[in-house]
Amino acid sequence: MGMTIVEKILARATGRQVVTAGEVVEPAVDLAMSHENAALVINQFLEVYKETGLDPAVWDPARVAIIFDHRVPAESPKTATNQKKIRAFVAKHAIRKFHDIRGDVGGICHQILPESGYVRPGFVVVGTDSHTTSHGALGAFAFGIGATEMASVWALGIAVNVEVPATINVNVSGTFPPFVGPKDLVLHLIGMLTAQGANFRVIEYHGSTVTSMSTSGRLVICNMAVEAGATAGIVPCDDETVRYLRDEAGVRDIVHRVLPDPDAVYDQHLSIDVSELTPQIACPHTVDNVKSIDAVEGKPVDQIVIGSCTNGRLDDLAMAAGILRGRKVASNTRMLVFPASGRIYSQALEQGMVADLVQAGALVMNPGCGPCLGVHEGALGDGETALSTTNRNFKGRMGNPNSEVYLCSPAVAAASAITGVITDPRKGARA
Amino acid sequence: MPAVVLTLGDDISTDVIYPGRYMATVLPSETPQFAFADLAGFNTRLKSGEIPPGSVIAAGKNFGCGSSREQAVSTLKGYELTVVAGSFARIFMQNAINLGLNLITAPGFEAAEGDTVEIVGEVIRNRTSGGRFAVLPLPKARQAILDAGGLISYTRQRLLKTLRTTDA
């Protein structure tokens, strides 16, 4: 009986021939990522060592990554002080995969990890962030954990008590129509599965559409797997994965291809043909409240956000810049753009995208999570509506429970910026 | 007899339980003040101390979905609340087990605010309405952590055991 890719990865990480869904295992961790919530991880980590007579020591500093992104630059003295404590910890424990608030190597954790070559196919990646599922785009088993669990990983180097998840096989075929892409696909899938439809399971993506999709697109569909409740999303490693790691992430050593067995046993099979897919919108206040754009076209929007670990990459900015070049953001709306990393920001500058966006009237802000989680930069007023390429629209998500958030692709966001109302980019927008 | 102090629907996210704008507050001793901060009335009742430990929040499916923030658990643990829900999101459930927040999975559980409930074996009884609902056991994998009194002491024990084995 064959194994799914996650079973294969967990077998290797536990030194066994075979593991099967439902078993409880303790995999060795290849990469352990945190962001500002490392402040809490450090607190819990020191708790573990209390009264043991031992010096607190991270099991393997080379496998720990800490990236500041959620509240950069710090929005409050409290955050700044947390960040300061984390810097001291990073220095003391010689953690080298640390990305401070910087315009060159800073950015959102789920962009920094792939672009820095920290994630490899077959890795077990844990992160104190639910969108750690993103890293499945590189063929890794990557899942979110809490801060105390991370403290345990820092101490032991293993994830204790992982129940091997069952897997949903999603086969995607067809060519995307113009202005329709990975974000529309994943929103459509979440609508099909519902917010809990993949709870405690993994989504393994297959099919010709996925094979021909760039790593950037794969990051989108794995990133949002968690919005269907999935433990992880994963695209088995292929030539594109190797290309990305070599050409974009600067990886020089051998890339081991870990793949599912042809006779792997899946919990469920789903097929999606994207050739007729329309732009999809997740309406307030749940991500699975997904509608085709025609249901909400014309709705006025007060703020448009392009960015986040879902859609703040170069191809997303290119799409927005292409649509907005020589045009203007409508006067009844405001547009905020947050490149996902400093590197992307630089590339967007070099390629003239920042100029296109700024001249159209958009604000191009610093790399980071920005308004995605409602802490600073781009709060919404009472009764306001946002249209955003981020991944969550829960009540209060952007900081104000008396506001609404609609989720969409960069193409929809950019087309809507010109009109100030939710607009179908297929109608008149230029690529 | 514990009473239900709040009823909620399906898909209650951690943004609702502990809004993102308070995430700079991380210490379990400090998070309780922001529990359900956007439900101002309930937050005030919690802070006033009128809600006794053991009181029940009743919710539908997929409670705790969304962000992995552990504050969503420590904030409820601070009041020793019990959450009865149809199902829980994975990371929230794991965090609750790690920190010792009492979770009860009871699909179809129905209650109104003020109802009193009682747990007898594998059944939760709504004493006010007379309804009885089956309680599903926690995933087996988690029992060891519960038995150790939470993940911190579990990890501490494991750490000391590993060191003893390597010394020997």
Ligand code: SF4
């Ligand atoms: S961009 Fe948003 S979803 Fe992504 S890591 Fe930051 S806060 Fe989380």
